[in-house]
Amino acid sequence: MALKTSLVFCLIATGLSYAFNGDSFELECPDECDCHYFRINWVTDCSESNLTEVPYDELSLSVYILDLNGNNITTLKPFPNDIKMRRLQIADNRLTRVEREAFKGLEYLIDIDLSGNNISYVDPEAFLDSRGLLNVELQDNPIGNVEGPFLVSPTLQYLDLSNCNITSINSQFFDNITTLMTVDLSNNPLKNLATGVFDILTSIETLKLNDCKLSNISEVLFANAAHLKNLELAGNYLKHTDWSEVLGKLVRLEYLNLRKTGITYLSEDTFSNCTYLVTLVLADNELHDLDVAATLGSSVNHLELLDLSNCRIQGPLSGEAFANATRLKSLYLSGNPLFAADLQEALAPLPKLERLFLSNCGLRNLPDNFNVFDNLLELDISHNPLNNVFTRLLAPLEKLEYLNMGHSNLSYIGPDSFAKMTSMKRLVLSGNDLLSLEAGLFGNLTQLTTLELEMCGLKRPLNANVFFKNLTYMDLREIKLGSNPLVIPDKGPVFPKQLSQVTTLDLSNCNITSLNVDAFKNTINLTELNLSGNRLRSNDGNLAFLEILKHLEKINLSYNNLTTIDPQIFTHNPKLHSLNLLGNPFICDCKIAEMWDWANMIKGDLDVLVGAKSAEKDIVVKGNKKKKYLYCHYNETQLRNASLMLNKTVPGRRPFIKPRELIYANRTWAKYVRESGCEPVVKILRPIALVAEIFDFKNGPKIPTGVVIVALIAIILGLATLIMTIRLFRRKNTTEIDSETSRKSR
Template identity: 55%
Template sequence: MKGLPALVILLASCCHPSSCFNGELAELECPDDCHCHYFRVNWVTDCSDSNLTRIPYDELSPNLYVLDLNNNLIGEVAPFPADFKVRRLQLADNALQELKKESFANLHYLIDADFSHNRITRIDRHAFDDSAGLIHLELQGNPLDQVEGPLISVKSLLYLDVSNCSISKLNEGFFADLTHLSILDLSDNPLVEIDNNVFKPLSGLENLKMNRCNLTHISNGAFSSLSLLKNLELMENNFHATNWDVVFSHLVLLEHIDFRKSGLTSLPSTMFDGNQYCRTLILAENDLAGLDVEATISKLQNLDTLDLSDCNLSLPLSEDAFANVTKIRNLYLSGNTLFASDLLLALSPLTNLHKLSLSNCGLSRLPDTFGKFKSLQELDISHNPLNDAFVKLLAPLETLEYLNMGYSNLSHIQPASFSKMTSMRRLILSGNDLSSLEAGLFGNFTRLESLELNFCGLRRPLNATLFFNNFTYTDLTELQLAGNPLRVSKTGPLLPKQLSRLQTLDLGNCNLTFLPAEAFYWTRNITSLILAGNHFSSPNDLRFLGSLSKLKILDLRYNNLTTFSPKDLSLNPKIEILKLIGNPWKCDCSVANLWDWATLQKGNLELLEGSTITQEDVSVGKVKRKKLLICHYDTGTQAIKIVMNKTVPGRRPFINPTRTIAANRTWAKYVRESGCEQTPTLQRSPRSADQMEHIVDRDGVKISYTKHGPNNWAAAAMNAALAYVTLMATIGIVFILTRKKRSDKAQVDPRDKDN
């Protein structure tokens, strides 16, 4: 047994965080008031919404990957320590007034930085000289002072967002030190006009957004250097003095043009003559009453998508309106007053149509032209005052996969209208008064995947007569019945046997106070159940969950639940997402039990939606806001005293504890401060519970790693010792048995040797 101490030391050293193996990750430093976890193999420190006035450098791990300091009160950034390797820095929604070079001088590994929605008025041009790999920079929502020279010097930058920064003038040197920029967002700045040479340094720019910039004028040569530009967005401006023929003549590679709601009242017929590569043209929400559709778009022979929605078109669509652009597959004409007789002729050449939108066009009848669309897959005729009798004109659309007839004043639909639509995948009938549905209406939808009947005045769920008898609709996996005043029987199944393959069911805002225990007797394959906006007030109202053993997503937001226990989901072992935001939770130990259940038994705190940082919170984008789980103290007249429990695993009290009498606390802070003991059934072995953490990567693969702590080193050493003793005992037994076998063999009679 002399080798035991050496072996114990060897085994213990192999588990040290600095030499982890087999996918194990060591727990790093985490400041008080913050929540830390791994995202893939990268340490994320979430200090958002913590009322911080400074960055707690002394409590941060230098090896952290994401540092989220959004929504705090930080007014100035002290210099980062030299050994910090942070890649993504998020300081959105703070009180910063200036970006100084000395603050970020040591961030050599920085890739993404987000300073959006602060009070920044000045940026040191050389603020990120030490960040040679910085490629994403977000500055939107800051009141920048007028910039006389270059905005900032970052040669590596590919993405820059300076939208809503009060920029009223772009000088010729504004982008001088951003020569590799590929994506630029200047939206929501009062630019009014764009002069020549402003974009001259940006010869590699491919994506330019200038939405809502109050633009009235663009100089003839403003885009002369943007020969590689592929995407141009000019939404919601007020153009009236621009020579579009000249401006667009420089943009020969444009593929996507968006002029939605930009004050256009007329377009020259030669405007798009040089844009032979244009595939998407969006002119929606402009007052183009006198637009000659044929003359304007006839040169765009590669056009795939045309959006003329809400353009107040007054000229009738001529017979040749689309005669020269027959490659159009997606056509949006919604919001214009159209007539079935005009559509009958104008749409005839578009035999390649895949998507057609005629929503809100004032159509009281449909054109009898649908027989020509042999490839039509999506049709939107919603929000039209259709006469029930004309719905039968849709019958020839055998290839249709998506049909939206929502809010079309329908009260009766004959089954014959859908008899040939055997390719249908998604059907929307929401917003029609269909309180009575005719038998066999959905019978031929044998490939139907999604059926939406929201706000249809239904007083009872779907019954078996709507479908073929003794036929299982194997593809029908989604059913939406939200907003119907359902009257549910106290006993019996909610849905018929034909829908046994249903996976997603939306019963939100159905005025439900209960569902019978056998509600899902025939639909036990449901994986996502939405019950948000109802009146469930007690876990006893949720006994029907017991039959849903495959349930993965449960949405109970905005009900009247004050408590919820893990035992209420004991028969739902596959649960992955639990949505509980908006319930009036009481701050008691049931909150801690649910938290422990998610972390210890399920191994994934993200199961409780709203409890941790998500991928959307650490990605490039606009304002990042999180809705967090909140519980309320039933204080009465007495303030609740928080107990700092230092013995329970997972409870890490604050360094400077304070008495709390606030009525609102996030679950994370309540659980951390609470004196609630863990439920015995949730306590697991040291290796499987206290030492193991789990993360889920983008591909849904669960990765396990060891969580090391002071008490776990002793446990590891003890386990190693026990393993050693067991091994020695096994070797001893084998040795004794081997000796005995050899002894017996030596005593065998030589005459039996051959046997």
């Protein structure tokens, strides 16, 4: 039994001893990259690693996602044979051409991201071997004009060619990619589009042509796009377009965006055939004389969202303006000069309205018929010179759940302002110079979940007087007090007992230099705390306030003045699963390695440290190209001595295959942990590191870890089989003896 136990321990130790710096060794991982599993798929993250070429020889053939974003790669060579890569990301490099040979044999490729390079040529047959290709991203490349078919792919569904300096689309451009469902050609200086250019795309559902400098489009440009549901033409100059003809064939259109297209006039039959239109965006056009009632007509009876923001509508809104759009649920009128009396009449036919946005309309008063909006859930009256005149008019909105009165020149809010708004869930008062809050102001808001008081000039955090005495606000879970010059007391709690159920607290950019140990004594249920952009330092006990926050799950300490941090600080936060330390001036020392080991082994997931490795959002299709990483820096003395330690072999750390020299003082945490020479110091892991020393895989013959593990499993199974066989043999002998004894007795 002792032998079995020893072997099991060795098996576990061998599997774990190579994982202290966050890498798993079931599969190959290049020196300059960080590798990990995403769900069950092997991710090789080589992004922002100063690579000048792809590490072909070091790649695993089973790599699922290869991220090479943000390097200095200029050319591509063929990938290894039989590689099973599904997603390849090479955004923001220095590629100039996409050649056929570079992608030959990539049979399993589904997504390719080549955005943000200097590509001027794409071989039409570049992805001919990728028979399951679905998504291609080539945006932000100087591709220019293309002669003949662009690509050959019978399966392609998504193509992004936005901002590629394309001035014209030839008639054969889409001939070999007819299965496209989404095409984005935005930010190309097309100016004009030839008639019939999209005719072959009979399956297209989404077409984006925003900011293409289009001055004219053919009346039959979308004649064959019978399945088109989403059309975006924002940011062009289409003043003289006959929209009734252009949109006439789009009978299935559901979403239309004509924001900032130079439109000054719309005829009465513009949308007569768009009977299924649900969302219409006309914002940022000079529609001074728009007759809303005539333009909407009687055919848009499915319309649920209408955006007329910043259209500078001069004439008063008539009482019939929205009479034919009685299904409207969301209405955006922000940025138009409106008067309360006209607005009152125009909104009368919209009793089903759920969202009304009247921001920046120059309103000094509000309509007094809010009592008709029985279903109104959201109201935005921010950025209006209301000058404290609104209390009585808003009183009927008893079902209102979201109210934004931010930046409305409010210096005083009466204590009865929200007395009847008992359904309120989110209240925004940010950007008003309130200085202080009246007693009982939030007394009746017992269902409030979010309270935003950012940039209000508050020096004192919320006090008990603004709430009911001896009442815990059970639903109030989020408070935002960012960008207030708060004065934090040296002793005692910052917030009153009424806020004991708050779980999310934002104190970012509040000029906080320290927090006393009892600062959150009355808010011990916090699960998310944002302290970014303050001036917290790494002094002894400066983060001692964390000890009582036993439910804490997320804490943001980014962009403070932390130079070092000890994982022991988080001993009392067992539920912590997100720690943001980005943007702090950390010094490269072994505390960094301790934090890494704490996240990787104690917490069991490097994702706990924001910026330690690629997060899920960084590896999704059409995801964010720029990632933020944790950095530390060497001081001058360290920089001179570090080159001696770079290639030191340390049990529990992944060794570098090739000798390296240190050039840059700034290091990502991932690279520093490997090159630091710091021993794994997390106490429960020391025995594992010792086992690694005993086996000494690095100084002995190079045996793959996977082989060792399989061998150990085989030994254990063999011993188990042998033991079971012996036991069965003994049991059989015992049974035979018992049977003989019984026979003699009879």
